[in-house]
Amino acid sequence: MIGSLDAKIPHGPLDQKWRSHRDHSRLVSPNNRRKFEIIVVGSGLAGGSAAATLGELGYRVRCFCFQDSPRRAHSIAAQGGINAAKNYQNDGDSLYRLFHDTIKGGDFRSREANVYRLAEVSNQIIDQCVEQGVPFAREYGGLLANRSFGGAQVSRTFYARGQTGQQLLLGCYQALCRQIAAGTVQMFPHTEMLDLVIVDGNAKGIITRSLRSGKIHKHTGDAVVLATGGYGNVFYLSTNARGCNVTATYRAYKKGALFANPSFTQIHPTCIPQSGEHQSKLTLMSESLRNDGRVWVPKRKEDRSKPPGQISETERDYYLERKYPSYGNLAPRDISSRAAKEVCDEGRGVGPGGRGVYLDFADAIKRLGENVIRERYGNLFEVYEKITGEDAYKVPMRIYPAVHYTMGGLWVDYNLMSNVPGLFVIGEANFSDHGANRLGASALMQGLADGYFILPYTLPNYLAGQMNKRPSADSPEFQKAESEVRARIKKMLDIDGKRSLDSIHRELGLLLWDKCGMSRHAKGLREALQKLSELREAFWREVRVPGNDEDFNQSLERAGRVADFLEFADLMCTDALARNESCGAHFREEHQTPEGEALRDDEKHAAVFAWEFQGDGQLASPKLHREPLHFETVHLTQRSYK
């Protein structure tokens, strides 16, 4: 059904593509906009900004989120900051550099045109957020302050204490509230999308379940925008909020949307190590800490249980500074995470279980004083103390990598539209801008770029041809989708087993962490695929989902998400197996340089892998479509942060 993948990248020089594309896109006139109903699933930075902006433009928007308020979307948890190419620090930054850093950080697996556009709109995002009242950090003169982040040699990150995501999301939420009050946006909190409806080949609606009342609804629209975030929770333990899931994008995949690079998962180097078996999530310590903290482990295994204060300077291995002298502690995430795993695998890890490395602030405190460190990172130190009971002003923090972000997502073209016409995908839910590894502070930038400044231009281009084509909710496609959703719910409630959902989900997470985590190899991935089908059988035979469907039922909510994760995990392993190279966060042990860095195969694999669902019986053999990546501006090199 799908021909060759056309990313619809505009012609012309890189720095003029976006402008000329906007100039030539079709528009919808103001008095026609209210005739269109746009469905936006998700109220995070991407969905919230899109819904608010489309509302401002005069479209009728319905916005959905599973939390009890749009303000609680997971974007709220982002800590460190948001990038922009303002060059306020006069330190040599530019639009081109932000573009180049992002392409290089992504290990040359993203599209030049998309990334260039992202850098182009980055400055407007900061303007927009300041105008909304986002209280970014400022210098004494009243101008905006910046800090630096991994993978960059300039200071281009804007931040609001350690709560940047919260403040950006509240800006967005407030803009959304304004539109809700104005009547352009209708908000459906506590509502989960369970399926996508396609009519005559176009995305025309969704099926939802109210998490409060259990009621199933059919929503028709002229276009559907998915902004449902990432799926890191497939690993059970991650830095994501408990509710983050793959359901919306996976359901769309099953309806024909292509899923791109599903195995590209970012493992963040600075998280608080796991302390016990019942732990329900891992907590991130913002990467900004690496600006002032130094990462080390003891040189000798025997010292790993000694108190850190008793290990002298010469007995310490500041391994990032040693291996990557020019970036040091600010080496990109994939590289830092693997380096941590390596030293722990060598038996030099610290803390319980030997799965941890030190992040030490002693030097910074000596140099700048405790007050400065407190001002920069105070709330992060407090969080650390709450969770571990330790005071990081006195003893070094212990950190370990954890699943954090998913670069993979639904395939979209330059217009952020999937291969299903009318289905747009924005924010972490799409695959578009970060290649095989995302740089710090660029997810917030991407989510807001998509919602405030890109989708509002590309969506009308599609809508202009869709006047009066919204189907009725009684059409057969909607009826069918609804009855499938109901049947699936019933099937889950009927399982009458004894096992808890969490136990299956935990097992899934361990399996993926082991076989499809920080490093992968063909044999392990094949084993994982085998185990996954057993685990799915166990789910449908042994799990217990209590309660009924006409009620607030959290077990049922979770069961649906876990069931989708169990299928989706197959797609991740299949993708990791097919990508016979290492790149960015995808590290195939078979492909590494003598120094142990990722070894790409640009000849065969400089491409996006986009997968097409082939039916439930063939979960592990979806059809692969390749979108070749052309690099016209940057040169493909082996990434070096040395």
Add this chain to the structure above:
Amino acid sequence: MNFLLRVWRQPNAKARGKLVDYEARDISPNTSFLEMLDILNDNLLGRGEEPIAFDSDCREGICGTCSLTINGEAHGPDHPAAVCELYMRKFRDRATITIEPFRVRSFPIVKDLVIDRRALDRIVQAGGFISARAGSAPEANSIPVPKHDADLAMEAAACIGCGACAAACPNGSAMLFTAAKVSHLSLLPQGNPERVTRVLKMVQVMDAEGFGNCTNTYECEAVCPAEISASFIAKLNREYARASLRRSAGE
């Protein structure tokens, strides 16, 4: 560690609820309070009983979803922290712990420990924003903001919208929540044009939603996980007085 838990169970909004006793056994002190409830729920499930409904999402104190009253205190004993940041090492072994939802007239109970806080969203919808259409903003550094004002605005903006302030208040007042938003926006030059209408409308909706009055007991400040200072309530009162004056002067 072992605990005796007395948990509020209520099947739905209309039903009557009651406290039910459960035992939590062999809990590690490094378990978080919500993880302890997860373990209890797993056990209930194994026994064929219905798990306890409670809300949480980020589990790191920032989304404002979790909302439990523990032994009569909103978010429990470890202030300032949301209940998801509370660890069992803060309790005595064999303690009896009473767990209830936030009890506020304007937050009806959905089920067990889950409440409906949409009233807070409606207060923001009334005017808790700056009207800044996407695309119309001037260059970000064109309006310098004194660091002191920006920092103070950030302090107010840190509110996570949990509603604990109203739960702790003997009058069920949402003043601290409303004050935080009004203060955040009125401290910034960008918030100035809507300063008068914003505070009047937000206070009007706050009252209409059935939240009580502030009688300066400061229970709100004591439980607030985001450490929002009660001095912002004084600021709200000043903003309100100023706005009323301007309104009555015909501005």
